[in-house]
Amino acid sequence: MTELHFMTIAEAAKRLRTRELSPIDLAKAYFTRVKALDGQLNAYILPLEDRAMADAARAEAEIAAGGWKGPLHGIPIGLKDIYNTAGITTTGHSALFRGHVPAEDAHTVALLRRAGAVFTGKLSTWEFAIGGTSFDLPWPPARNPWDLTRDPSGSSSGSGAAVAAGLCMGAMGTDTGGSIRGPAAWCGIAGLKPTYGYLSRRGILPLSFSLDHAGPMCWTSEDCAIMMNVLAGHDPLDAASASVPDVDFTAGLGSGLRGLRVGVVRHFFESDLSTDAETIAALEDSLVALRDMGAVTFDVTLAPFALYTDIGSLISRTEAFAIHQHWLRESPEKYGAYGRQRLMAGAFVNGADYVNAQRQRARLIADLAQVMTTADVLVFPTARCPAREIGEDSMAAGFQPFFNRAFNVTGSPALSICNGYSASGLPLSLQIGGRPFEDALVLKAGDALEKALGTRSRRPEFAKQ
C-alpha cells in the first residue's frame, strides 16, 4: 500500500470517504514529515499545524456523521504565500508584507475551506511572485527535492517542492509568466494554468492584472482536475472572472484519446530557443505514446516564441510597477534585490507601448484561435532543460528557461506534466495547451499521458526519508 504522504488526492479521497483513513492520521503524517524534512527544503514559510489538526478533527467528525463534502474533504493542501488567509500572515515572501494579516480569505481559499480541505501552511514563493530565487529575504528560498543543490523554479517554488516531496498533497500556485508550470516542470509534478478568468484571483496579492492566473499544483493531472472541480466558477467581485457553465473536470478522464488532434509547436524547441537533447527525446517519446493511444500528431506554426515573451514582459512589468510603485519609492530597501530590480523596470515602459502591446496581444490570441481550428491541443516542452543549480539567476535578462509565456499572453489553458527523467535523475516536462475553457480536455490528455508513460511511480530520494 502507498505510504500516506505519497498517496494522490484521488486515492486518499476514496479512503477518507469510507473512513478507512482518518483525516487526523493523514494530517499527522504530513506534519511529521514537515518537521523532519522542511529544514532542508524550505518549502514552508509558515506551517499551520495547530489549525490544520483542528481542521482535520472537524473533517473527521463531519465524515463520521455522514457529512462527506467531496474529494477534498480532509485533504492536506498548501497555499502559496500570496493567497490571503483570514487572521494568518500573508507575506508574499517579502519583508515589506511581513506583518500583513488579511481580514478575509482569498475567494479560492474560501472555496477550498468550504470543500473541507485541511490547510497545512503558507508556502515559499519568489518575492511577490516575481523576485526570483533570492537569498536576501526574511526566509530562505525553497530548494528542489530531486536535488537540494538545484532550483525548484518559481514563482510557486514552495508549492512545487512541497507537493513533489510529499509535504502536502496538493497546493495552490499562481502563474503570470509561467509560475505554476515552471516549478511543476522542475519539481516533476502536474501544474495547471487554467484559462484566464476560470478561477477567481480575488484575495491573491496581484502582480499583473491582465496576466495573473490562479491554479492547482498536484502530483497528477487527475488531482488537478479534482481541485478544479472545487475552484472553477464565476466570482462577480473579480473583474476578469468568466461566467461559463459548470464542468466536471474529471468526467472525461480515462475515456481515451482516439482521434485527438495534437499540434506540435516544433519551432519553439527546434529553432526559436535551443533545447537540450533529453527534453526533446522525452517529447518524441510522448508523441509516440499519444499516437499509440489513437491521437493524430502533426506540426503547427505559431508566432515566434520571442514575440510572446516580449509582449508578456511589456504588459507584466508595466502592470506590476503600477501596483508596486508607491512602495518602490517609499521603501525600496524592503525588497530583495531581484524583486526590486524587476519591479522597477516597469517604470521605463511608456503608456503607448503598453497599449500597443495589448493590441499585439489581441492579434496573437486571434492567430492562436485560428491554429486551434486544426488542432484540439498543442504540445511542446515546458522547460528547455532540467532544473539548474540554485543560485543561478534563471530569470536574468536574456535567459528564458521555459516555454511558458505564450499561454499567459493568450489566456488559454496550459498544463505541465512530468514526461520522463534525465540521466541524472531530474524530471523532464511536457506542456499541453488547449482552447479557452477546454481545460478539461487538457487535463484528460495529461492524465492519459502520465499513465501511459508511467512517470508517477517515482519520487525524489530525499522524500523517501
Add this chain to the structure above:
Amino acid sequence: MTDKSFASRLAASGLRPTEADLPKLQALVSDLDRAAALVRGPHPYEEEPLSAFRLPRP
C-alpha cells in the same frame, strides 16, 4: 539605449535603486526597450486592445 539616457530616465522616474542594482536594472530596461520597439509599428486606426471595459448589465 545609452548610459546617459538610462540615467536621465532613471532620474525622471523618482526611483532610488542601489548602486548594485543598476547593471541588472539597466539590462532589464534594455530588454523592455527592445520589446517596445516591436510594438511601435503601425496599428489599424480602429484596433482596440483586448482590455476593453465592459459594464455589467443591471
